[in-house]
Amino acid sequence: MTINQPLVAGNWKMHKNIRETREFLHSLIKLLRPPLPCEVAIFPPFTSLPAAAEILTDSGIALGAQNVHWEPTGAFTGEISPLFLVELGCRYCIIGHSERRLLFGETDEICNRKIKAAQSAGLRPILCCGETLEERNAHQTIEILRRQLEKGLKGITSADLDIAYEPVWAIGTGHTATPDQAAEIHNWIHLWLRSRFDDAADHIRVLYGGSVKPENAMALIRQTGVDGLLVGGASLDVNTFSIIVNSFKEGQSVFS
Ligand code: 13P
DSSP states (O other), X not given: OOTTSOEEXXXXXXXOOHHHHHHHHHHHHHHSOSSOSSEEEEEOOGGGHHHHXXXXXXXXXXXXXXXXXXXXSSSOTTOOOHHHHHHTTOOEEEESOHHHHHHHOOOHHHHHHHHHHHHHHTOEEEEEEOOXXXXXXXXXXXXXXXXXXXXXXXXXXXXXXXXXXXXXGGTTTSOOOOHHHHHHHHHHHHHHHHHHHGGGGGGOOEEEESSOOHHHHHHHHTSTTOOXXXXXXXXXXXXXXXXXXXHHHHSOOOOO
C-alpha cells in the first residue's frame, strides 16, 4: 500500500463517457512517466470504471468510485455494491461528497454505514467533510467538521481511510481556501484524528478539495497537514491535471 505518499485524486463527477475516459487515461499515462511524484487516483463515473480499470492495469495509477452502497448485495435498485467495485479493481471510494449530502440527502449516518461497508469489502474510503458559506460566516466550521467526523467515523476502528476537507463554498466556485485557511483546518482535523485513532492516525491523509488549479496547487500542498488534493473541474483536462500532479515534484510533501 502506498499510504505514505500524498494523493492527488481526480473526481470527474458526472463527466466523461467511455470513449472520453479511454482518451484521457491513455494521454495521462503518457504524460505521467514513472516514478510518479505522488499517488494518483482517478474517479470516473461508474459506467467508465471497467474501461478505466483495463487501461490503468500496471500503470501505477489507482482507480476509485464516486459513491457506493452500504450493503454488499440485496434489493437496492440502482445501487452499487462495494464488492462489485473491488471486483473491478477499485482501491478507493469517495463517501459523503457535499453534492451527495446536499442533492441526494446523504446524512452522516449513511456515510458511516458506507464507510463500514467499503472497509469490509477492502476499499479505502475517502470521507468528505466541509462547511457551507453560511456555516463559515456563522463561525460554525469546527462544529460542523466535528459532527461530520464524529458521526461519519462512529464505530470505525480501522484507519484504512482518508479524509477530504472540501469547504462547500470552494467547490466549483473558483474561490479556493487560502493556504492559511486550509492549514488551520487540516491541522485541526489531524489533531482530531490523532485523538480518535492514536498512532494509526499517521496513516490517514487529509486531502484538500475545492477549486484546486495548477495556479494554487503548489501553495496548498506546501502547507503542513495538506496531504494531497481532491480535484474536480481541473481533473477533466489531462494537461491541467498532470500539471497539478507534477506540482508534487517541487512542492515537497510534509506527509511522512
Ligand atoms: P472543483 O475542483 O471543481 O471545485 O470540485 C472539487 C470537488 O468537489 C472534488 O471532489
